Amino acid sequence: MERLDLRKLTGAHLKPYRSIDDEAPLPDEGGVLVSLARLKRDRAALAARKSPYGLLVNGDEKAAHLAPHLEDLAVIAINFGKFSDGRGFSLAHRLREDHGFSGEIRATGALIADHAEFLLRSGVSSVELADPIITAQFIKRLKLYSVWYQDAHDARPTALELRHGRTRKRLAS
Amino acid sequence: MADLKPASSQMISANDLWTGQVVFLTRAASWTTDPARAALSESAEDSEALLGLAAQSNARAEVELVHLIAASLRDDGTPWPSRNREDIRALGPTVRRDLGYQAEVRPTL
Amino acid sequence: MYRYDDYDQTLVNQRIADFRDAVARRLSGHLSEEEFKLIRQMNGVYLQLHAYMLRVAIPYGSLDSRQMHKLAHIARIYDKGYGHFTTRQNIQYNWPSLREMPDLLQELAAVQMHAIQTSGNLIRNVTADQYAGATAEEVDDPRPYAELIRQWSTLHPEFSFLPRKFKIAVTASATDRTAVKFHDIGLILHDDPEQGRGFEVIVGGGMGRTPFVGPSLRDHLPEAQILTYLEAVLRTYNELGRRDNAYKARIKILVHELGAEAFRTLVEDEFAKLLPQADDLPQAELLRIRERFIVPELDALPARDPGFDAAYEKDEDFRQWVKVNSAPHKVAGYIIANISLKPYGGIPGDISADQMDLVADLAERYGHDEIRATHAQNLVLPHVKLRDLYDIWQALSVAGLGTANLDRASDIIACPGLDYCVLANARSIPIAQEISKRFAAKGREDLVGELKIKISGCINACGHHHAGHIGILGVDRKGEEMYQLTLGGSGDEQASIGQITGRGFDEAGIVDAVDTVVETYLGHREDHETFLETYRRLGPAPFKEALYGTA
Ligand code: SF4
Numbered sequence: 001m002e003r004l005d006l007r008k009l010t011g012a013h014l015k016p017y018r019s020i021d022d023e024a025p026l027p028d029e030g031g032v033l034v035s036l037a038r039l040k041r042d043r044a045a046l047a048a049r050k051s052p053y054g055l056l057v058n059g060d061e062k063a064a065h066l067a068p069h070l071e072d073l074a075v076i077a078i079n080f081g082k083f084s085d086g087r088g089f090s091l092a093h094r095l096r097e098d099h100g101f102s103g104e105i106r107a108t109g110a111l112i113a114d115h116a117e118f119l120l121r122s123g124v125s126s127v128e129l130a131d132p133i134i135t136a137q138f139i140k141r142l143k144l145y146s147v148w149y150q151d152a153h154d155a156r157p158t159a160l161e162l163r164h165g166r167t168r169k170r171l172a173s
Numbered sequence: 174m175a176d177l178k179p180a181s182s183q184m185i186s187a188n189d190l191w192t193g194q195v196v197f198l199t200r201a202a203s204w205t206t207d208p209a210r211a212a213l214s215e216s217a218e219d220s221e222a223l224l225g226l227a228a229q230s231n232a233r234a235e236v237e238l239v240h241l242i243a244a245s246l247r248d249d250g251t252p253w254p255s256r257n258r259e260d261i262r263a264l265g266p267t268v269r270r271d272l273g274y275q276a277e278v279r280p281t282l
Numbered sequence: 283m284y285r286y287d288d289y290d291q292t293l294v295n296q297r298i299a300d301f302r303d304a305v306a307r308r309l310s311g312h313l314s315e316e317e318f319k320l321i322r323q324m325n326g327v328y329l330q331l332h333a334y335m336l337r338v339a340i341p342y343g344s345l346d347s348r349q350m351h352k353l354a355h356i357a358r359i360y361d362k363g364y365g366h367f368t369t370r371q372n373i374q375y376n377w378p379s380l381r382e383m384p385d386l387l388q389e390l391a392a393v394q395m396h397a398i399q400t401s402g403n404l405i406r407n408v409t410a411d412q413y414a415g416a417t418a419e420e421v422d423d424p425r426p427y428a429e430l431i432r433q434w435s436t437l438h439p440e441f442s443f444l445p446r447k448f449k450i451a452v453t454a455s456a457t458d459r460t461a462v463k464f465h466d467i468g469l470i471l472h473d474d475p476e477q478g479r480g481f482e483v484i485v486g487g488g489m490g491r492t493p494f495v496g497p498s499l500r501d502h503l504p505e506a507q508i509l510t511y512l513e514a515v516l517r518t519y520n521e522l523g524r525r526d527n528a529y530k531a532r533i534k535i536l537v538h539e540l541g542a543e544a545f546r547t548l549v550e551d552e553f554a555k556l557l558p559q560a561d562d563l564p565q566a567e568l569l570r571i572r573e574r575f576i577v578p579e580l581d582a583l584p585a586r587d588p589g590f591d592a593a594y595e596k597d598e599d600f601r602q603w604v605k606v607n608s609a610p611h612k613v614a615g616y617i618i619a620n621i622s623l624k625p626y627g628g629i630p631g632d633i634s635a636d637q638m639d640l641v642a643d644l645a646e647r648y649g650h651d652e653i654r655a656t657h658a659q660n661l662v663l664p665h666v667k668l669r670d671l672y673d674i675w676q677a678l679s680v681a682g683l684g685t686a687n688l689d690r691a692s693d694i695i696a697c698p699g700l701d702y703c704v705l706a707n708a709r710s711i712p713i714a715q716e717i718s719k720r721f722a723a724k725g726r727e728d729l730v731g732e733l734k735i736k737i738s739g740c741i742n743a744c745g746h747h748h749a750g751h752i753g754i755l756g757v758d759r760k761g762e763e764m765y766q767l768t769l770g771g772s773g774d775e776q777a778s779i780g781q782i783t784g785r786g787f788d789e790a791g792i793v794d795a796v797d798t799v800v801e802t803y804l805g806h807r808e809d810h811e812t813f814l815e816t817y818r819r820l821g822p823a824p825f826k827e828a829l830y831g832t833a
Binding site: 060084085086087089093098112113114117118119133134137140141144145146147148152159160161162163164 | 287289290292293296299300303304307312313317320321324403433434436437438439440441442443444517520521525555561563564566567570
């Protein structure tokens with residue numbers, strides 16, 4: 001698996017996380033991803049480990065269900081079940097906007113390069129990809145665009161801001 | 174369009190990836206725009222085997238929309254699609270038979 | 283006409299580069315057929331029965347002569363010399379190859395056009411009243427709002443992978459020419475004496491398998507809050523719209539299943555959360571967009587023109603065309619001229635490259651360089667002088683574009699159907715042609731007056747049959763093309779859904795059936811009742827009896 005930071009366009013600094021089944025024992029070492037059920041159940045055990053942990057959720061998960069746990073999480077991995085299913089974009093948006101989550105949001109699953117800009121701008125910070133060719137396609141695509149109309153979760157100015165010489169409220173807050 | 178199950182007396186059709194043109198699979202595992210030159214399956218297994226060839230072509234990114242169509246032999250001994258929809262695909266829009274590339278391929282029809 | 287600035291142009295160019303890359307990835311096998319399908323659709327490229335089809339966006343139906351000439355050029359070079367205007371104010375080409383598609387798109391970009399989001403499960407090209415900026419009826423020109431929405435919805439990061447397609451229409455007139463209540467979101471601009479300028483917001487209308495006249499979610503939404511409200515609706519839909527069944531995935535089903543009240547609560551909650559942090563930038567942007575619209579400078583003219591009056595007096599055909607195909611302009615001495623793309627027996631919406639060039643020339647010479655496409659698959663010259671109208675009509679007539687049949691029986695909306703469309707069950711175009719020929723006998727059509735016949739080749743209802751006074755739906759019965767008849771639909775401000783009359787008809791039978799229905803109307807109408815008025819007064823009974831006899 002390849003990892004890519006959507007802003008830095010490299011994955012070298014990104015930590016690997018192992019996804020742990022609900023019934024499997026927690027490894028002693030290394031970052032792990034668990035389900036929401038497991039997190040609720042094994043919270044103490046997860047906290048007692050020295051390594052960071054995060055949640056693995058599907059795109060249709062409700063952000064409000066994750067809200068009580070956000071402080072403890074190093075990462076939230078959103079799994080895109082089908083490349084045409086856009087619910088993960090709204091989930092990422094809500095985690096950032098409604099719940100102020102500032103940790104890493106990593107997209108996994110059925111991703112194609114055509115998602116790249118949309119992921120970044122919805123609040124996703126990194127992706128996990130199947131092979132280096134797709135990673136290269138992501139990078140190519142992220143370098144391609146320089147104009148965005150909508151207010152979104154990255155620091156690059158939108159066409160509206162550039163036209164009017166202003167910064168938007170949402171980012172400033 | 175309901176997908177057909179493999180059976181005898183079928184052809185494989187698809188659209189050429191580059192041009193979009195309607196094509197039919199031949200015995201030689203190549204594609205032709207002329208259904209009269211297409212392979213007419215003799216059995217369900219035969220259709221299955223032809224589909225397999227077409228799937229390989231699809232995987233090589235040569236064609237899209239591979240599907241089975243019902244066909245039969247005409248009086249002149251050449252095969253032709255039997256359903257209305259596939260007849261239209263083979264000949265071009267019924268309202269502009271003069272215009273489709275099909276008109277160039279088969280000007281006499 | 284909105285003129286692009288550098289940002290708009292850059293984005294379109296980058297999107298083409300992106301599409302070029304996607305084509306290369308498909309060819310090298312890095313995109314599967316399924317993945318590529320999604321991407322090409324987002325860029326307006328379909329694979330139809332015979333070939334690829336490209337649907338070019340004409341935002342809110344507005345274009346200028348340069349753009350129309352380019353559309354003609356594309357028809358000649360990349361297609362077979364013609365194009366087809368659709369029921370969403372777009373134009374589609376039936377024969378381009380994928381190989382040439384990126385170059386074709388680059389040519390479009392040179393005249394500030396694109397095919398972005400004319401297909402796929404995302405916010406489609408925004409439509410608007412074709413008389414915008416020309417009719418005295420409207421509160422204001424709705425197109426700057428439509429442009430604001432176009433930009434907001436273009437490559438939207440969160441709403442580009444929706445459960446299903448999403449169509450928005452904007453109108454600002456009491457007379458609705460956009461079928462606003464049949465859209466996923468319909469916006470009706472008004473000036474409220476107390477609350478000021480705003481929109482009535484209709485959500486969850488639609489055609490297709492389950493047609494709905496959309497409920498009104500908001501009587502008054504302040505204009506400054508429009509994008510915030512759209513965001514709230516779209517987020518609610520993106521999260522909750524059904525993704526398990528394509529036929530139940532449109533927002534109308536979500537609104538219907540939850541109930542309009544419950545849906546409204548969800549949207550209003552989300553909206554209330556967004557509103558405090560919402561920006562006032564869209565308001566400044568709206569001003570900027572208005573400035574970038576080229577508003578024609580119309581001359582001060584007398585209300586009447588002697589030359590026009592003389593031609594009107596002398597030439598009966600011209601008089602007929604003016605009566606049927608023109609509409610009053612807000613400025614004295616001007617008129618709105620509708621160009622019918624429905625010659626008797628012709629293919630609804632089809633137009634040749636030469637005809638496109640002619641329309642472009644006329645717009646440039648006489649029409650302040652403005653052309654509109656309508657959802658009824660016709661064209662409009664929105665700003666022409668009365669004194670030029672006779673010249674315009676003569677030129678149109680010579681080119682086969684002078685048919686006087688706007689909103690008449692032969693002004694039929696028909697989708698491409700089984701002649702082109704991969705989803706079709708039956709052909710639409712030949713039915714339209716036969717009905718049109720039947721009505722062509724002069725006088726008959728005039729006698730019948732306003733009558734909207736709409737034909738779809740499958741339940742997707744691109745031909746708006748549910749909203750037809752007479753609607754025809756093609757179905758497949760064991761490999762035979764059959765046609766269902768519906769009566770009493772309407773796509774105007776008093777929207778209604780047509781009711782099925784009974785068992786269907788074959789190709790010849792449906793033309794006779796339409797004839798029978800019209801004869802029945804003529805037999806029963808009182809005074810100057812239109813077909814729809816008579817139908818609404820009498821209900822289906824006399825029509826059913828005429829069609830099927832007393833059972
Ligand atoms: S209504 Fe059906 S047949 Fe007609 S264009 Fe739409 S999808 Fe195709």
